[in-house]
Amino acid sequence: MSDAATNLPPGAQLLGxxxxxxxxxxxALIRFQGQPSFTNRHGTIQGGFLAAMLDSATEICALAAVSPDLTVVTKSLDTRFLKPATIGPITARAQVVERTERDVIVQAHLVDAEGIIVADATARLRILAKR
Structure with missing residues (x-):
């Protein structure tokens, strides 16, 4: 699975x-770049950006688990913010934990440059035929 910058959707490009x-x-390991423009008034990465990283990571993990003629869309994303996340690289570690013919459940967490888990999520995704 390639993630060449030219093939990335705009949201994934924004998240690096x-x-x-x-x-x-x-x-699955997916790295993101926490940018200064993502910070809140405390100088840490705003939670919405962390949720977007988790959504992106769980989706790409689910896509890696289905055949190329299928795609996935997120139905729900149960997210927990555990520690403040700082500017810099943030790595997601994601794994499919359950799969049926129509749905897939993926768990993921985000780790900062110091190896601290800053957020985690469970995503429920619907499997669809590509159009």
């Missing part, structure tokens, strides 16, 4: 999304 592949335990 980079597909890193799978780790030894089968988790």
């Amino acid at each position: 999304r980079e597909w890193l592949g799978f780790d030894e335990s089968g988790h």
Whole structure:
């Protein structure tokens, strides 16, 4: 699965999304770039941007698990903000935890440059035929 900048949707480009592949335990790894323009009044990454990163990561993980003639759309994203996230690289680690013919559930968490988990989420995605 390639994530060349020219093929990325605008939202993924804004988040600086980079597909890193799978780790030894089968988790999808996706890196994002926390930008100064993403910060809140406290100087940390605003939660909406973290949720967008988790949504993007869970979707790309689900896409990696379905055949190329299918796509996925997020039905729900249950997100928890655990620690303040600072500007810089933020890496998502995502894994499919359940799949049926119509739906897939993906869990993911975001880790900052110091290795601290700053947020996590469970996404429920619908599997659809590509148009």
